[in-house]
Amino acid sequence: MKQLAKINDMNAALNEDFLNADRYMLWILIGHALIGIFITSLYYGTFGLGLFIGSAVMLNVFIGYRYLKGTIYFRMIAALAIVIFSALYIQQHLGRIEMHFHVFIGLAILTVYKDILPLLTAAFAVVAHHFLFNYLQFSHYIFFGDPIMIFSYGCGIEYVILHGVMVAAETIVLYFIIRNLRRQFVTMINLQKETSSSNEELITINERLDDMVQQRTAQIVSALDEQKVLTSQLEHAKIEAESANRLKSEFLANMSHEIRTPLNAVIGFSDLLENEVENPKHRGYLEAIKNGGKNLLLLINDILDLSKIEAGHMKLEYHPVSLDVFIRDITSMFTQIANKKGIVLVSEIAKDVPNYVIIDEIHIRQILFNLISNALKFTQNGQVSIKIEQGSIHDSGDITLVCIVKDTGIGIPLKDQAKIFESFIQQEGQDTRQYGGTGLGLAICRKLAHLMGGELSVESIPEKGSTFTLMIDNIEVSQPIFVSEDLLVEENTLFEPATILVVDDIKENRFLMIETLKGYPFTFIEAENGKIAVDEVAKGGIDLVLMDIRMPVMNGFEALHAIRNDLNMSDLPLIAVTASVMKHDLHKLEQQFNGVLEKPLNRSILIATLKKHLPFSSVTPAPKISTETIIDDATVEVLGKLFDELLSESQELLKQGDMMAIGSFAVAVIDNGKNYQFAPLIEWGERLRIGAEGFEIDQVETQLRNFATLIEAWRNLWKTK
Missing domain, CATH: 1.10.287.130 (Signal transduction histidine kinase, dimerisation/phosphotransfer (DHp) domain)
Known part of the structure; x- marks a missing residue:
């Protein structure tokens, strides 16, 4: 009887979980239908196809939910609906390969059910769809005025089999995830039941303990x-x-x-x-x-x-920061937005706040950026203010840093103020069509604040405005920061001639690494996978290898083992180049390779890494020109022509938008800034380089448009000399 009751309890818990999952899936499918009708149909104007398929699918889904929710039949309907929407998106874009990504997303969504059968059904349906549509594309069938297409680059059974293998691989991974989730769910239910039963027994024993001690x-x-x-x-x-x-x-x-x-x-x-x-x-x-x-x-x-x-895996990096420069830099990024909306944007640092402190600048900047962005988004008139205050002072001399962002916007009702810090939660009644957003920003901000030992809170009155307060404790006060001339005038490194093997399956990445090292007496050999790299190393003459990790045919680890073991070349420097963000991945690379470079590449770190493994000599740069030194008119004229050429090139790059060329241009600007000891030019070039490497289009465009102002500042500087 107990075993039967246990089974009944387990089935009841699973049924409740299936009902909850059915509700989530209903909303997910409604979203898919809206996407098929109004978004993916935009590119080729396939509104009719999206409306027909979306309506037909959702009619069956609604009927199934009404009469079959909580049963395996509705889960099968939901699985097939997900696959149909994948087929719809692919057809709406005439077989565009990016739309095939939704197949993998759809299969992952089905893990919401702790049931393997819907996943297997969906995977089988995907493969069947690919075979059918491949045949229809080959036969030139027309549907809703457009040719039926499964792949935009042509059809063929080999493509179908390749995609089928990918689907099978993901299905196997998701199968084990679902199996583990179900097993953990069953284990938790059993343990809760057993723990509850055990506690009841202990209570009974305690009540009778006086009479039955022995x-x-x-x-x-x-x-x-x-x-x-x-x-x-x-x-x-x-x-x-x-x-x-x-x-x-x-x-x-x-x-x-x-x-x-x-x-x-x-x-x-x-x-x-x-x-x-x-x-x-x-x-x-x-x-x-x-x-x-x-x-x-x-x-x-x-x-x-x-x-x-x-x-x-989120790392905190603390270093000295000037709060004056820090706040001025953040405020300047939002000035144009505020002016466009007619909003007054002000910033203030209280007089008792030390100017130089040791903080995690990147993550505090991320928090303030999000808070100010939200304040401007939800404020139609009035002002947004940023204020830095000092809280308590500890015996150690550390302080509590308080950052306050205040606006006169729409405000937040009291019942929503606690919920806005939860993931994927937005203010109730918020018009997402007007304000947008995903509900993740504030959740991330609070988690970052907690990670730094601080707190993020809000006070708000609807229609009056909101005040967000970031408090971070135990902030160490720093000595004034002075920029060393050594940082502005980089040591001139003279490498001896060397042959470097650049290994990456993406041609653009190889080009970027080679361009970054342009100007040094290096000979470059390129390889698009680990096998080709091993063959090139076997030929001899290679002095150093820059090795990507994720590559087809043979990855970076396999190539490393082949070079070290099969070719017995343990002395050849092998430098790993990776885009991984996982701490354990980086640790594994550091243990096996001679060095590790993270993407996007930092030129200074790249040069420093090469200096550890390649012979070089250093030439001390010429002494820095004193601010009292008088530059003759001829030199000023030469520099003026140089900067005119740079300005012309910057405007041409702004039109072209070639990120690789822009990155190379930024390096050239930095070198010129160092040659002539013009720190603002170095700083401008660094920002442009970082933006180009990160493909931050808005940042790059802003920097290029501001170049003329920077050149004018240089002219004015020497006019006053």
Whole structure:
């Protein structure tokens, strides 16, 4: 009887979980239908197809939900609906390969059910769809006025088989994830039931303990031992659950990494194409693609940050910062937006706040950037203010730093103020069509604040405005920061001639590494995978290898082992080049390679790494020109012509939008700034280089447009000498 009751309890818990999952899936499918009708149909104007398929699918979904929710039949309907929407998106874009990504997203969504059958059904349906549509594309069938297409680059059974293998691989991974989730769910339910039963027994024993001390002592000891075993099992289950959560976070981080590369290309080339398209209707389509891509990139970045925090991979980096420069820099980024909306943007640092402190500048900047951005977004008139105050002072001399962002916007109701810091939560009643957003920003900000030992809070009155307060304790006061001339005038490194093997499956990445090292007496050999790299090393004459990790045919680790073991070349320096954000990945690379470089590449770190493994000599640069030195008119004229050429080149690059060329231009500007000891030019070039390496289009455009102002400042400087 107990076993039967246990089975009934378990089935009841699973049924409740299935009902909850059905509700989530209903909303997910509604969202898919709206996307198919109103978004993916924009590119080729396939509104009719989207409306027909979306309506037909959702009619069946609604009927199934009404009569079959909580049963395996509705889960099968939901699985097939997900696959149909994947097929719809692919057809709407005439087989465009990026739309095939939704197949993998759809299969991952089905893990919301702790049931393997819907996943297997969906995977089989995907393969069947690919075979069918491949045949229809080969037979030139027309549907809703457009040819049926499964692949935009042509059809063929080999493509179908390749995609089928990918689907099978993901299905196997998701199968084990679902199996583990179900097993953990069952374990937790069983343990909760057993723990509850054990606690009831202990209460009964305690009530009768006075009369049965001698007789029941052994039973009490036995019960306590049983409780220890149950507690140990519960702790083990908790560890397994945390492990599954970390696996989820790493999966999200890796997926975000894989999606960002093609998404950056979509955004970048959409931006370039904007100058080529004159038709207003087509420009509208292009703008929709670009804006959608940027919004998706922001969401992916937020998800990546959230997953890194949850997985414990977010690193804090503290260094001295001037608060005056820090706040002025942040405020300047929002001045144009505020002026455009007619909002007064002010910043203030209280007089008692030390100017120089040691903080994690990157993450505090991220928090303030989000708070100020939200304040401007939700404020239609009035002002937004940023104020820095000093809280308590500790015996050690450390202080509590208080950052306050205050606006006169729409405000937040009291019942929503606690919820806005939760992931994927927005203010109730907020019009997302007007304000946008995903509900991740404030959640990430609060988690970052907690990570730094601080707190983020809000006070708000609807229709009056909001005040967000960031408090970070134990902030160390720093000595004044002086910029060393050695930082402005970099040592002139003279490398001896050497042959470097550049290994990366992406041609543009190889080009970027070679361009970064232009000017040094290096001979470069390129390889697009590890196998070719091993063959090149075997020929001899290689002095150093820059090795990407993720490559087809043979990856970086396999190539490393082949070179070290098969070729017995343990002395050849092998430098890993990786885009991984996972701490354990970087640790593994550091243990096996002679050095590790993270993408996007930092030129200074790259040069410093090469100096560890290649022979070089150093030439002390010429002494810095004193501010009192008088430069003759001829020199000023030469410099003026040089800067005119740089200005002309910057404007041409602004039109072209070639990020690789812009990155090379930034390096040239930095070198000129160092040659003539003009620190603002160095700083401008560094910002442009970082923006180009990160494909931050807005930042790059802003820097290029401001170059004329910088050159004018240089002219004015020497006019006063």
